Structures are given as C-alpha cells and as structure tokens.
Amino acid sequence: MSLLRIASKLVSSPIACGFINKSIQNREIHRYVMPTLREIRRRRKILGPRPIPRRSEFIDWNYEAEIYAFGVRLHETFAPALLQQAFVDRSYIVQEEMKQRSVGIETPVLQLTDNSMLVQKGDTLLTEFIVTYLNISLPNFPRDGIKGIYKHLVSDEVLADISFHLGTKDLILSANYPPRKETLAKSLKAVIGALAESSGEMRAYEFIRDLIVTRLNQKDVNNYWKVDNPVELLQEICKEKKLGEPEPRLIAEVGKNTLLAAYHVGFYSNKKMLGSGFGEDITVATEQAALDSLRNFFNTNLNMKPLNFKMPVEIVMKALKKPSVASVEKM
Amino acid sequence: MANNSLFLKSGFIKVPLQNGVGRFIGQLQRVTIKFCKSHGNSRGVREFIENDLVDFAKQNPGVVVYVKPRRHRGPSIVGEYLNGERNWKPAGNLSREEIFKWINLMTVQNGETEAFRYRKHIRTKMPSIQGVWTPFTHRNLPNNLITYPNEELGEVLHKEQTATERLLEIAMQQNLESDTSKEQQKD
The missing domain is CATH 1.10.1520.10 (Ribonuclease III domain)
Incomplete structure (x- = not known):
C-alpha cells in the first residue's frame, strides 16, 4: 500500500512524469530494427560485393x-x-x-x-x-x-x-x-x-x-631513366667530348666513424669541376657526384628551367619532317 | 581541429590533371535537377527551369543538364564532376535566384569543396628549390683558406681555473695577509 502511495506521488509530480514518458513510453527505435539490420548485413556479406551500377543505365542519361x-x-x-x-x-x-x-x-x-x-x-x-x-x-x-x-x-x-x-x-x-x-x-x-x-x-x-x-x-625528368653505373657513363661521355679522365675527389667529410657521417665528393676533369654530390659513405657520394655531373652535361639539373608547355606545335611539325628526328620515332 | 569537423572530409588543395597548365577544362560534367511539378517547396526550382535553365545550358555547353520531375519529393541539384566526385545539394524552399547562384557555383568547383577542411592552405610538390640541406650547405667561406694546424682555431675554448692554480692563489693571498699583519705589529 505504501508503495502505491509513493508511486502516485511520483506520477503527479511534473519531473517524474517527464522521466517516465521519456524512458518507458516513447522508445525511439523499435526493438525489431537492430536484429533486422543485422540479418540484412549478414545476407549482404554472403552475396559479396555488388556490381557498381553503370551511369549509362540511369534514367537521366x-x-x-x-x-x-x-x-x-x-x-x-x-x-x-x-x-x-x-x-x-x-x-x-x-x-x-x-x-x-x-x-x-x-x-x-x-x-x-x-x-x-x-x-x-x-x-x-x-x-x-x-x-x-x-x-x-x-x-x-x-x-x-x-x-x-x-x-x-x-x-x-x-x-x-x-x-x-x-x-x-x-x-x-x-x-x-x-x-x-x-x-x-x-x-x-x-x-x-x-x-x-x-x-x-x-x-x-x-x-x-x-x-x-x-x-x-613539376616532375624531375631524370627520374624516368635509371642509370646503372653513372661513373662509367661519365667516363664515356668525357671520352666522347675529349675532356680529361674524370676523377673523384673528397671535398669535405663530417662525423667520420659515426652514424651521422656525411661526405662531399666532387668530380673533376682537367682541374675543372664537373659536379658534386653528398652521401653517407664515399661510394654513395661518388655515385651522387657522378649523377650530378651527368645532369650538368644533360642540362637537366634539379633547378632547371621548366619545360615549355606552350611551345608552338609548328616547331614540332617542322622538326618531324627532318629525317634525323624521324629515325628516333621507333621507340 | 574543432570537434564538429571530425567527420568533415579533409585534405590538401589539389588540381586534377594539371588543369590550366596546358588548357583549362571546366570540371563540372553534368547537372541533374530533381523537382516536383506540384509541391510548394519546388517552386523556386520550377521558376528557375522556366526562366533561366535554357540560358544556363547555352552558356555552359560542356555541362549536360538533366531535368527529372518526380512526384511529391523534395527538390535537389546534383552535380557530377570529372574527377568522379558528386555534389548533392537539397534545393527545397530555395528561391529562383538562390538556385541560380548554387548551380553557377557548381560550374567552378571540382567536388563538394565548401564542405572540406583544408589541412594546409599551401601545397607544393617541389619542397626545396635550393636543394637538400647537408652539413656543408651554409659554410663560412673564409674557412676554406685556413691552413692547419692553426693556433687560433686550435685554442682551448673554455679555460677554467685548475685546482693547482686555485691553491696557489689561496696561498698567495694568505702570504699577503700574514705579511700585512706582521707589518702592523711592528708599527
């Protein structure tokens, strides 16, 4: 009896009314929703991924x-x-x-x-x-x-x-x-x-x-061609151009026998610098120096002028008629 | 980052296909205008279709415009872009002018760019024009001409008083003090 009394008091007070309404009477999502969605998901998983619909099969096409x-x-x-x-x-x-x-x-x-x-x-x-x-x-x-x-x-x-x-x-x-x-x-x-x-x-x-x-x-054109042995190629090019034999020289070294060692190597021919590179050991630095010298020869430096994307097409068409360029076509 | 932008798409400024380097290609591929022929909240869309749509299509021949009436459903504008993005814009209760503005905005976008959080406002694919930093990058040039061993550079930088020197100094002080006290006694 006393329980009933307390319950009647609760019902009459406005705060308790709101509480009861929210928690018991208005369940926002029905009980069947979750199991149904689960089942749909399970069946969809069994069926596997659905094919992407073709845009051309839509009505608005x-x-x-x-x-x-x-x-x-x-x-x-x-x-x-x-x-x-x-x-x-x-x-x-x-x-x-x-x-x-x-x-x-x-x-x-x-x-x-x-x-x-x-x-x-x-x-x-x-x-x-x-x-x-x-x-x-x-x-x-x-x-x-x-x-x-x-x-x-x-x-x-x-x-x-x-x-x-x-x-x-x-x-x-x-x-x-x-x-x-x-x-x-x-x-x-x-x-x-x-x-x-x-x-x-x-x-x-x-x-x-x-x-x-x-x-x-904004791309580096040198990235599309991997030179296997840059030092050898540099030697060949120097021979072709009748420059002296290229020789690597250590310009600077820092942190020798440590984890952070760095070497600076330059390539010289007839006491003229061809290019220089850095590396964590001397072989890497020599290779980088050779690559840098090659880039200097090819005019494809890392800070080269960007390619001309507005080049008139007539120039290309004129060059196409020359036999020297036409021979390069077969690639 | 604010809490309310947790689910916002985020990324960097990007231009599809180097657009504008060679030639500029408008990125809006097609627009579908969906509306109801009788419902009140499609009124602005209907007015837009009656008055402005033909002009819009003439001005933007590269955009395919589809009009799709559907009964008793809210109006919307859907833009599809060349990079595969899709921008859906609900157009319920919008006026003719507002729809004109939204649809013209779509022609200069390449996706739903207004709902996008930019992580940075600058983007570059070439991080360094000067080249990679090495320990030899900003060397003091006069250092190249120095001959080693060099006395000036080889000097000890932080000279501290040694214990012997300190003791000698204390002894000297004590001697001085004792000398002066003796002289005072003589006087």
Whole structure:
C-alpha cells in the first residue's frame, strides 16, 4: 500500500512524469530494427560485393548530349560519328554479339565499328609528338633518357588516369564497368586519332601537348631513366667530348666513424669541376657526384628551367619532317 | 581541429590533371535537377527551369543538364564532376535566384569543396628549390683558406681555473695577509 502511495506521488509530480514518458513510453527505435539490420548485413556479406551500377543505365542519361559536351568541354570540334566510334571497345562488340547469339540470332548484326583503327592512328601521333617534343626541349638528354620519359608518358597507368579525368569512364562502351586501365588508355588514343581525322593533325598535336605532355609539370625528368653505373657513363661521355679522365675527389667529410657521417665528393676533369654530390659513405657520394655531373652535361639539373608547355606545335611539325628526328620515332 | 569537423572530409588543395597548365577544362560534367511539378517547396526550382535553365545550358555547353520531375519529393541539384566526385545539394524552399547562384557555383568547383577542411592552405610538390640541406650547405667561406694546424682555431675554448692554480692563489693571498699583519705589529 505504501508503495502505491509513493508511486502516485511520483506520477503527479511534473519531473517524474517527464522521466517516465521519456524512458518507458516513447522508445525511439523499435526493438525489431537492430536484429533486422543485422540479418540484412549478414545476407549482404554472403552475396559479396555488388556490381557498381553503370551511369549509362540511369534514367537521366543522354548519350548524344554527353558525346557533344565531351568535345565542347575540351574546346575541340569532333565529328560525332568518329568520336562515338572512339569509345567503342572490341570487348563490347563481342559481348553484344554473344547476347544476340544466345537469343537465337545466328548472324548478329551490329552497326558498330570498334576503335582499333583510331587507336593505331592516335598511337603514332602520340609517339611522333612526344619524342620530337622531348628532343627539342631536352637537346642534350641522351636517347635512353628520352625513351624512359616517353615510356612513362604512354604507359597505361598515365594514359588511363588522363582519360579518366577527361570523363571517358562513363562514355566508353566496354564489357567491364568501370573500364579497365588498358581500355581507358586505348580510348584516349582513339580520341586523339578521332580528333586528327575530324579537325586536323595540328589540333591533335596541341591536344597531346596540353593534356599529356603537361604530366611532366613539376616532375624531375631524370627520374624516368635509371642509370646503372653513372661513373662509367661519365667516363664515356668525357671520352666522347675529349675532356680529361674524370676523377673523384673528397671535398669535405663530417662525423667520420659515426652514424651521422656525411661526405662531399666532387668530380673533376682537367682541374675543372664537373659536379658534386653528398652521401653517407664515399661510394654513395661518388655515385651522387657522378649523377650530378651527368645532369650538368644533360642540362637537366634539379633547378632547371621548366619545360615549355606552350611551345608552338609548328616547331614540332617542322622538326618531324627532318629525317634525323624521324629515325628516333621507333621507340 | 574543432570537434564538429571530425567527420568533415579533409585534405590538401589539389588540381586534377594539371588543369590550366596546358588548357583549362571546366570540371563540372553534368547537372541533374530533381523537382516536383506540384509541391510548394519546388517552386523556386520550377521558376528557375522556366526562366533561366535554357540560358544556363547555352552558356555552359560542356555541362549536360538533366531535368527529372518526380512526384511529391523534395527538390535537389546534383552535380557530377570529372574527377568522379558528386555534389548533392537539397534545393527545397530555395528561391529562383538562390538556385541560380548554387548551380553557377557548381560550374567552378571540382567536388563538394565548401564542405572540406583544408589541412594546409599551401601545397607544393617541389619542397626545396635550393636543394637538400647537408652539413656543408651554409659554410663560412673564409674557412676554406685556413691552413692547419692553426693556433687560433686550435685554442682551448673554455679555460677554467685548475685546482693547482686555485691553491696557489689561496696561498698567495694568505702570504699577503700574514705579511700585512706582521707589518702592523711592528708599527
């Protein structure tokens, strides 16, 4: 009885009323929610990751408008049919034919041609332009070095990244989604080919200069070519230039026989300094000094003037006609 | 960092694809405007579509504009960017002018940049133009011409009084003191 009395007092007081309402009467999340979510999560885990939905399968998708906007965004004029062809991967055609066969059509008809022709064209344009551009911009850099930079620029990873950032991911017709790196790279080459066919090779070269060569912005060009034995190479170059035999000399040392030892080595030929480098021991420092001397010979110092990304394309086109440059093309 | 920005995306200023070094490419790829044809909070969006949308599309031919009516649901604007980012902006109860401003803002962004915490306001990929520091970097140049061994440089820097010297000094003092006391007694 006494318990009832206390309870009635509690109910009548306003503070207790609020407390009871909040804690007992209004449960905000129902009891079934947590177990249900758990079960959904468990089943989803069993099913594995879901495929990423293709953007082109959404209701708000207009392929023609997208293709048109793609060209305008890049400030280029494309022939729409050619641009559309540039985005058709071989795998897509194979997939579509298989689909038609599975339905029962024995001779599948597809009004699509894949981009392999355009890829080839784009590939040759890329090679021509990049190699000639590099030869003009870095005249003292050896052929192997230019080959290294070229290989980096036309590698699938770099081209795929550029291609992705131009928005080709959703436009490409391929069996996989998101498209593979090779497909992305190929379609970029095809876009260059399509551009050359629709508005001339000069525009295509400008496109390559503006979007692909600019990858070298703020990069050290020496990184793309690994010299195995820099001292030997330096000796060869000195022999070619008829300079004296290069010899390494210790300029300074600090903290000998400690963990923080540092050596400063310079390379000299005929008492003239070629370059200098630092290292934690003498062999490393000598190697660094040799590399520095090579950089001085190649004019690719760490503080070199940036490459000219606004170089007029006519210069490259003129150089392309010379046989000496054309021989470098095959890389 | 404030507590309320714990879940805010954070990072550094970045430009996709060296944009602007060769040529500038607008980063907004497509815009989807979703709205209701009858509901009141879509009124601003409907007015925008009736009056400004065609002009917007003409001025930005590189942006694909989609209009998506849906019954009894709140309006929103969704921008998709070339770097794969998506910016969803609820547009309920916004006026025509406000929507015009938001959609024009999207054309100069490359993602949801207003909800982003910059860890630093400066970003460089070339940390040092002068080259890496070494112990030999800022050497005093006259030091190169010194011949060793050099007496001046070889001098002991901190000369402290030795114990012998101290004792001698104390002894000297005591002698002096005893001499003076003897003289005083004679007087």
